[in-house]
Structure formats: structure tokens, C-alpha cells
Amino acid sequence: MRGKHVSGYRLAGGVAAVALVALTSGVAAQETGKTTLYGDLRVVTQDMLLRAADDGNNFLHPQHNYAQTRFYPNRQINTTNVHQLRPAWIFQTEVVDTMEVAPIVVDGVMYVTTAFNHVYALDAETGAQIWHYKHRMGPITTYCCGPNNRGVAVAGDRVYMGTLDAKLVALDAKTGKLVWEAEVGDPELGYSETMAPIVVEDKVIIGTNGGEYGIRGFVKAFSAADGKLLWTFYTISDGDRHLGTWRETDPMGRSLNRDIAAEKKRLAEMKAAGKDDFWQRLGGGVWQTPAYDPETRRLYFVVGNPSPDLDGSNRPGDNLYTDSLVSISVDTGEYVCHYQYIPHDVWDLDAVSPPILATVKDKDGKEVKGVLHGSKLPYVFVHRADDCSLIRWSEPMVPIENLWALPTPAGTRMLPGANGGVEWSAMAIHPGLHLAYAANLHQPMTYHVESTPYPGGKLWLGGAFKVIPTEEQWGNITAVDYDTGKIRWQVRTQQPMIGGLLATAGGLVFAGEGNGWFKAYDAATGAVLWQFQLGAGVNAPASSYTVKGKQYIVVGAGGNAQLDYKRGNDIVAFTLAD
Amino acid sequence: MRKWFVVFLAVVGTGGAATAGTVEELAQTCTACHGDSRQLPTDPAFPIIAGQQFYYLYVQLRDFASGLRQNEIMQGIVAGMDKATMQAVAQYWSEQPWPTTAFPGPTAEERERAERVIASGQCSACHLGGFEGNSRVPRLRNQQPGYLEKIMLDFKFKRRMNAPDMSALFTDVAEADITALAHYLAGL
Numbered sequence: 001m002r003g004k005h006v007s008g009y010r011l012a013g014g015v016a017a018v019a020l021v022a023l024t025s026g027v028a029a030q031e032t033g034k035t036t037l038y039g040d041l042r043v044v045t046q047d048m049l050l051r052a053a054d055d056g057n058n059f060l061h062p063q064h065n066y067a068q069t070r071f072y073p074n075r076q077i078n079t080t081n082v083h084q085l086r087p088a089w090i091f092q093t094e095v096v097d098t099m100e101v102a103p104i105v106v107d108g109v110m111y112v113t114t115a116f117n118h119v120y121a122l123d124a125e126t127g128a129q130i131w132h133y134k135h136r137m138g139p140i141t142t143y144c145c146g147p148n149n150r151g152v153a154v155a156g157d158r159v160y161m162g163t164l165d166a167k168l169v170a171l172d173a174k175t176g177k178l179v180w181e182a183e184v185g186d187p188e189l190g191y192s193e194t195m196a197p198i199v200v201e202d203k204v205i206i207g208t209n210g211g212e213y214g215i216r217g218f219v220k221a222f223s224a225a226d227g228k229l230l231w232t233f234y235t236i237s238d239g240d241r242h243l244g245t246w247r248e249t250d251p252m253g254r255s256l257n258r259d260i261a262a263e264k265k266r267l268a269e270m271k272a273a274g275k276d277d278f279w280q281r282l283g284g285g286v287w288q289t290p291a292y293d294p295e296t297r298r299l300y301f302v303v304g305n306p307s308p309d310l311d312g313s314n315r316p317g318d319n320l321y322t323d324s325l326v327s328i329s330v331d332t333g334e335y336v337c338h339y340q341y342i343p344h345d346v347w348d349l350d351a352v353s354p355p356i357l358a359t360v361k362d363k364d365g366k367e368v369k370g371v372l373h374g375s376k377l378p379y380v381f382v383h384r385a386d387d388c389s390l391i392r393w394s395e396p397m398v399p400i401e402n403l404w405a406l407p408t409p410a411g412t413r414m415l416p417g418a419n420g421g422v423e424w425s426a427m428a429i430h431p432g433l434h435l436a437y438a439a440n441l442h443q444p445m446t447y448h449v450e451s452t453p454y455p456g457g458k459l460w461l462g463g464a465f466k467v468i469p470t471e472e473q474w475g476n477i478t479a480v481d482y483d484t485g486k487i488r489w490q491v492r493t494q495q496p497m498i499g500g501l502l503a504t505a506g507g508l509v510f511a512g513e514g515n516g517w518f519k520a521y522d523a524a525t526g527a528v529l530w531q532f533q534l535g536a537g538v539n540a541p542a543s544s545y546t547v548k549g550k551q552y553i554v555v556g557a558g559g560n561a562q563l564d565y566k567r568g569n570d571i572v573a574f575t576l577a578d
Numbered sequence: 579m580r581k582w583f584v585v586f587l588a589v590v591g592t593g594g595a596a597t598a599g600t601v602e603e604l605a606q607t608c609t610a611c612h613g614d615s616r617q618l619p620t621d622p623a624f625p626i627i628a629g630q631q632f633y634y635l636y637v638q639l640r641d642f643a644s645g646l647r648q649n650e651i652m653q654g655i656v657a658g659m660d661k662a663t664m665q666a667v668a669q670y671w672s673e674q675p676w677p678t679t680a681f682p683g684p685t686a687e688e689r690e691r692a693e694r695v696i697a698s699g700q701c702s703a704c705h706l707g708g709f710e711g712n713s714r715v716p717r718l719r720n721q722q723p724g725y726l727e728k729i730m731l732d733f734k735f736k737r738r739m740n741a742p743d744m745s746a747l748f749t750d751v752a753e754a755d756i757t758a759l760a761h762y763l764a765g766l
Contacts, residue, residue: 097707139669140633141713145703411750450749452742458637458714459704464746469694564702 042107042173044154046201050294056551059543062102062151062196063426066292067357070428071503072544076551078506081576082520082530088552088575089127094118094134096569098146098539099558100499102196102426103571104154105545106173112556112571113149117163120571121176124554125547127573131176138165142457143192144212146561150288150424155199155224162193162206168222170204182227184208189457190215196289198299199224200330207235207286211304211322211350214460217284219301221333231333235284235303235321242279243267244318247343251381251390256404258344263316270316278315281454283307284322287424288354291371293385298336300327300371300385302351309348309418310407311451311462318343323350325373325381325388337388341375346407347447348418348465349376354426356436361483362391372429372482374438378421380480394485397421397478398442407447407463417445418465419496419562426500426541428509430523435479435488437509437523441496444471477501477511479526489526498560500541502553510553512538514565518555518572536568550575601666607655608671615675622724629676634716635668638740647740679720683765684758691755692762699747709763723764730756 044060052058053065056074063070077085097115104111110124117135122128141147141164153160158179159171166185171178184206185191190213197206203221211217217235222228236242246260270276283306290301303326306312306319324340341351353374360370360382369385380394401415425439449463467473475497479488495514502510508529509521514537520530537559544553553574559567605614608627613619615628627635641647643656643664656664684692696702704715711717718726732738734748734756748756 139713145700146706147712409749448746448749450742450746452746455740455742458741459743461743461746464699464743464749466698466747467700469698559707561706562700562703564697564700564707567707 042109043157044106046155049155049199057546058107059103059105059545060154061198062104062153062289063291063354063356064543066294068289068291068354068426069356069358069431070426070501070541071430071505073505074544074546074551075504075506076546077504077508077544077553077576079508079522079529082506082508084577085520085530085532085553085574086577087532088573091120091122091127091129091571093120093569093571094132096567097558098148098561098567099556099569100148100150100194100424100540100560101556102151102500102541103543103554103556104152105543106154108547109173110545110554111152111154111159113151113161114558114569115147115149117149117161119152119159119161119171119176121173122571124545124552124573127571133171133176133178135161135163135167135169137163138187140187141165141192142187142190142213143194143209144459148194148561150194151196153197153199153204158224160197160199160204160224162195162197164192164194166191166193166208168193168197168204168206168227170224170227180227182222182229184220185210185215189213195287198289198292200292203230203330205290205299205330207290207301209285209287211283211285211307212309212459212461213457214281214307214454215283215285216280217286217303219286219290219299219328219333221330233328233333233335235286235326236279236282237320238279242282242317242320244320244340244343247318247340250404251341251393254404256343257406263312263344266313267316270314281307282315282319282322287352288426291355291357292330293357293369296385297330298327299330300325300355300357302326302353302355302373304352305345305348305350308452308460308462310346310447310449310465312344312346313451315344319345325351325355325371325383327385327388339383339388339390341377341381346449347414349416349421351375352424353422356427356429357385358429358431358482360391370482372427372436374422374425374427374436376416376418376420376422378416378440380427380436380438380482380485382482382485392485394480394482395487397438397440397480397487397490398476407449409448409450411446411448411466413444413446413468415442415444417441417443417467418447419443419498423498425498428501428503429482430503430509433524434481434483435523436482437501437503438478438480439497439499439501439511440476440478441473441498442475443473443496444468475513477509477521477526479523491521491526491528495565496563498563499539502542502544504544510542510555512540512542512555512557514539514560514563516557516566518542518557532574534568534570534572536570537565539563539565601670604663604667605670608667611651613677615677618677618679619722619725622722623728624722625725626677626721627671628674629717630671631711631713631716632668632672633713634711635671636665637714639664639668641740647738676717676720679764681720681723681764682761684761688758688761691758695751695755695759709766718763719766721764723760726760726763727757730759
């Protein structure tokens with residue numbers, strides 16, 4: 001397998017198949033053989049980025065590889081020895097606040113970010129600091145929901161990060177010095193960056209937050225060399241294309257309770273008054289890193305809610321491409337296909353968790369290139385990658401009640417609550433087991449609508465979501481067979497889950513919780529095989545890497561602003577006890 | 579970036595716009611009611627502005643000027659104030675230390691009420707842990723309880739309309755809960 005130049009998602013499947021054989025035959029020999037046999041290690045070549053799925057030394061992408069499987073191919077740490085996992089080192093950042101970072105590792109050097117856009121380069125073997133970059137934040141920031149950052153992209157000898165004040169910065173990977181800075185959006189109008197960018201060849205690609213502030217969402221490509229803007233794809237179409245087909249149902253055919261006649265009447269009134277430019281403030285943020293398919297040179301990402309979130313009275317139509325899976329050309333940013341989950345969403349049950357490319361079975365049982373998305377709704381959706389069409393959806397992962405009841409001024413109770421289901425948390429898959437692992441919230445809420453005009457960059461929800469304080473909240477990790485949609489196993493957690501998962505060829509799934517527990521589960525059964533108390537919310541996705549023959553698991557414990565989990569500032573790496 | 583305003587004022591601030599000197603003079607006008615880093619505001623219903631977030635302060639001045647936020651005294655004060663002056667004044671106050679406060683905390687029952695409202699409204703998602711705020715989101719921690727209560731009631735009864743989502747959030751929050759929340763935040 002080494003040296004073969006194939007696309008990321010194929011590699012992931014191949015590695016998983018090997019891992020599955022090892023697991024099912026009870027083999028537990030230590031293995032760290034999946035190595036980086038290309039490049040000069042510290043300089044991240046495009047070849048390394050393409051082959052990341054098979055790279056057991058490094059963790060080069062926020063979701064490990066372009067297909068975003070979060071499946072790490074080494075199995076030195078596995079189901080038989082994970083009980084021996086112990087902290088190798090702890091690094092404390094300067095910032096005690098919400099932490100959502102996916103650590104990136106390049107040849108023994110780790111790059112982590114914190115709230116308010118600090119970046120640290122650390123020795124991945126010892127945790128010793130190499131350099132520390134503190135972004136010079138502008139005085140104006142507008143962001144929801146916490147001063148988060150989900151990590152960097154690495155390519156060449158540079159490290160790239162989006163910032164809360166809507167900049168994209170390129171740093172020298174060896175020194176942490178600023179190489180260039182580009183403006184992605186205007187923070188005064190509600191644009192901000194929390195996602196990790198993705199680099200493909202000469203382009204750094206990044207979306208935007210701001211769906212709670214009346215932005216017009218986009219994905220932009222910048223020159224990796226100098227930060228020059230190369231193309232922009234707007235997630236809100238101009239012309240009348242954002243109106244869509246006036247679809248009245250969700251993907252399962254259930255009525256969304258839209259009043260299409262009223263929407264069309266409102267549109268006619270707006271057109272007659274020359275005030276039908278609402279699409280310029282229609283939201284459609286992109287919260288998470290796109291997946292990339294090098295064979296077709298296409299990006300896949302999901303688009304967030306329309307603005308204002310809860311009030312649809314002045315945004316008639318389907319509000320395309322909000323709440324959608326979208327594919328575009330990486331070369332030009334041109335639209336290729338989309339699938340919209342909720343036309344004219346008035347619940348903020350939008351699409352945020354990063355999509356995953358994987359080989360899946362279509363409706364006839366034939367293997368095709370697929371796209372998985374863990375949704376707030378709360379299902380795992382399985383699409384064809386070629387045309388974005390929906391193949392199937394999973395069984396619901398948390399309770400659904402009173403679905404699509406419209407928000408009212410007094411508040412309407414509906415499940416799931418507006419955080420999901422699956423929030424921004426990245427799923428992981430185990431290609432050998434054909435399972436997708438999703439972190440879910442059960443957080444009963446009431447949905448309130450209150451129509452207000454565009455407030456010029458201020459928070460614009462068009463009402464309020466309120467957690468019902470008297471009702472129990474909890475979370476779960478759900479393993480879904482993406483070829484059938486059936487839930488294979490499910491483990492309930494004390495608190496709603498946010499942060500993301502990591503699966504490994506060692507037959508493990510790693511996930512943290514708001515109460516400070518960081519746990520390893522048996523990927524096949526969900527049995528808890530190991531746990532460690534980190535003292536603050538573990539609400540960031542774990543990464544794994546190997547240095548000098550030792551596999552490590554690393555995770556951030558900084559809590560979470562959105563769910564108010566205990567804050568901290570620790571990056572903790574684990575390895576097997578000697 | 580923070581230095582930018584000082585430079586701007588020194589170099590460009592002529593012909594009616596504020597100068598570095600007049601910013602401090604203007605600040606004295608504010609002190610008369612709002613106090614400063616050493617003294618609390620003269621009225622329990624007036625907010626502490628020393629140490630408040632820069633962009634929040636600027637937006638409030640802007641909204642008073644446009645009439646989006648209604649207050650007879652403040653509208654009189656900002657009348658004729660240009661953008662650069664508003665930003666300079668906001669910058670000045672944002673750089674002052676927050677005064678020492680010793681507001682009594684909530685009762686046990688009030689604490690329970692307040693924490694319920696905070697959980698329901700997901701307040702820390704914007705005001706952040708510790709309620710220190712950031713940029714356009716104001717600090718609430720150790721703010722005057724009388725002011726906090728007044729403003730939340732203004733949101734509830736639609737008297738303050740320049741933050742529409744705060745109005746929506748407080749619509750069905752009970753007045754006793756608002757009092758409890760004000761005491762909780764003031765006493766943090």
C-alpha cells in the first residue's frame with residue numbers, strides 16, 4: 001500500500017480492511033508501521049496531504065485526511081492494551097477558555113490553537129513549547145458561540161489559521177512569525193472565523209461564520225503564497241436561485257408546515273417595493289472544514305442556517321443553499337451539486353458537522369463514492385458524492401418530538417433542540433466496520449419567534465431558543481452502520497456531547513465529555529475500555545500520532561462556551577505505560 | 579490596533595473632531611454620572627463604563643445618536659459627536675480599570691433562579707465564562723445591580739430596542755428572576 005498514489009478515501013478503506021482482519025483475529029501485536037515515506041518531513045508536501053489517510057506518523061488535517069474520516073491507521077494502542085494508557089505530558093496554554101482545537105502533528109511537531117487565536121508549536125514527544133503566536137486581534141469581533149478556534153491547516157513550511165476578527169493568517173512553521181494576513185470578511189457585519197482552513201495545492205480555502213448576524217455566507221480560496229483572493233463561492237445564490245423549488249417537506253417527506261402561499265405573497269410585495277434584496281443578509285455560514293476529493297477535484301461542505309434563524313417572515317423561498325450539503329470545484333469555486341436538508345429553516349437545525357467521504361452502498365447495494373453528514377436533525381445522512389443525492393438516513397440518534405412545530409412568540413417545545421443532534425462536532429468512521437460515530441446532544445428547547453428588522457451586524461436570531469431548565473439533558477455517542485442506517489450501538493453520556501471523535505485501527509473510538517472525562521470505547525461494541533479525568537471539559541476532537549515508534553493520543557481540555565462546560569487550558573498527550 | 583485611535587486623533591483629529599486632549603475632557607463629562615475607576619456611578623441605575631468593552635461602548639454611543647437607543651440625557655450628550663470622537667471616548671473608557679465593587683451577592687434562592695435563567699438563555703455563549711464580555715458584547719460581571727435590573731426590564735418591556743434578541747430573550751422571564759439575575763451578576 002505504501003507508495004501507491006490513490007485518493008484519501010480509498011486508502012482509508014484499505015487500511016481499515018487490514019485493521020479489521022487484525023481485530024477479528026485477535027492479533028494485538030504493536031504496530032506503528034504506517035509511516036510517512038515521502039517528503040522531507042517538516043515541509044508538508046501536497047503528496048503528504050494527499051496520502052494523509054495512510055500516514056500513521058502525522059496528523060496533517062483537522063480531520064486527519066482530505067476525506068475527513070478521523071480514522072487513524074496505527075494500532076499500537078488498541079483494545080487489548082488501552083487500559084495502560086497514561087499521560088505522557090501536559091501543556092498549559094496561556095488562555096483558559098473554550099477549546100475546540102484538533103491538534104495537527106508534523107514530524108514530531110504539534111500545532112494547537114486556543115480561544116482568541118493563539119497558536120502554539122510544541123514538541124510532540126515532550127510537550128515543550130517551540131514557539132507561541134498571539135494574533136493581534138482587531139477591536140471589533142462578532143462571533144457566535146464563544147471565542148473558539150478549531151485548529152490550523154499546514155502546507156509547505158507554513159501554518160494557516162482563520163481568526164475571530166475574520167482574517168486569514170499565514171505563519172512560518174519553524175518560527176511562528178507572521179508571513180501574511182488577508183481579510184476574509186468584515187467583522188463589523190458579523191463575519192468571523194473559527195474553522196480550520198484546508199490547503200489544496202496553491203490554495204488555502206476557508207468559509208465563514210455569521211449566520212446569526214445577517215451575513216451573506218461564502219467559501220473563499222486564497223493564494224497560499226501571498227494571501228491573494230482567488231475565488232469566492234457564495235452560499236446564498238443571487239438572482240432568484242435562492243428561492244429554490246418551494247419544497248414543503250423534509251428529506252423523509254414530513255411536512256415542514258410552510259405557508260407557501262404566504263411566502264409567495266410576501267415575495268411579490270417585496271419585489272413590488274424593490275426590497276427583495278434580503279438574500280444579501282440571508283446567512284448561510286460554513287462552520288467546518290470542507291472535505292476534498294482529489295479524483296474529481298471537488299470540495300464538499302455543509303452550509304448553516306438562514307438569517308434570521310427563527311423568523312422566516314421576510315425571507316421567502318427555500319433560502320438556498322442554507323442547511324445544505326454543497327459540492328464545488330476546488331479550481332474555480334463553481335457550483336457542482338447540492339442537497340438541502342431543511343428548506344426555509346426556522347429552527348436553526350442547520351448543517352454544521354464536517355462531511356466525510358467514504359465508500360458506501362447505494363440503494364441497490366452497489367459500492368459508490370459517498371458523503372456522510374451527521375446532522376442536528378438527528379440522523380446520519382448518506383449521499384452519493386457524484387450528484388449529492390440522498391441515499392439513506394439513519395435511525396434517529398436522539399428523541400424527536402413535535403417535529404416541525406412552528407416557533408411562536410410564547411415558545412414552542414420541539415425536540416431536538418437547536419443544538420442538535422450533532423452540532424459542529426466532527427464524526428469519525430471505521431471503514432472496516434462500516435460505522436460512523438456521532439456525538440449527540442439531547443437538550444429540550446422552546447423555539448420563540450419575534451420578528452425584528454436587520455440590526456446591522458448585531459445578533460439577529462428573530463427570536464430566542466431557550467433550554468427548558470426543568471427537563472433532563474444528556475448526550476450519547478452513536479455508532480451508525482452507514483450501509484444500512486441502523487444504529488449498531490449507542491452509549492449515553494451524563495451531559496450533551498460536543499467536541500468530536502477519533503477512531504483508530506486499534507479498534508478504538510476516543511471521545512471527551514463536558515464533565516472532564518476522556519474515554520476510549522470499543523469501536524465494535526461501545527464498551528468503555530479506558531477513561532481519564534482531565535479536570536475541565538473535554539470538548540475538542542482528539543488526534544493521534546507516532547514519534548520514535550510510540551503512538552500518542554492527544555486532546556485539548558478547555559471546556560466549552562456554548563454549553564458552559566468548565567474551562568481549562570490543557571493539551572494532554574497519552575501513550576502506553578512502559 | 580488599539581493605538582490606532584490615539585494616532586488618528588493626534589494626526590487627523592482637527593477641525594471639530596476630538597483631539598487627544600479633548601477626549602479626556604469629554605471623559606470628565608461622563609464621570610459626573612458614570613464614575614470612573616475609583617468611584618461608582620452617582621445613581622444605582624447608571625452603568626459603570628470604566629473597563630467596559632470598547633466596541634460595545636462605541637455602538638451604544640452610535641445608537642444613542644441615531645435614536646435606536648432612547649435616553650434623553652445620553653442623546654443630548656452625543657448630539658453632534660462624530661464617529662471618531664465616539665470611538666475615542668469608547669476607547670478611553672475601555673482602557674480604564676473596572677472599579678472595585680462590593681455589591682452583595684444573591685441569596686441562595688436568587689442564585690438558583692439566576693442560574694436557571696443563565697442555563698436557559700445560554701448566556702455564557704455570548705457574554706463568556708465569568709461574564710466579562712468581549713468586543714461588541716458587554717461585561718456584566720460586577721456591573722451595578724440597579725442598572726442591570728433596569729436594563730433587563732427595559733428589554734423585557736421593549737423599552738430598549740437596540741438589541742432585539744435581548745428583548746426576545748427576556749420576554750417571558752419573570753421580574754423576580756431578573757432581580758435575582760441582577761444580584762447574581764453584580765456579585766460575581
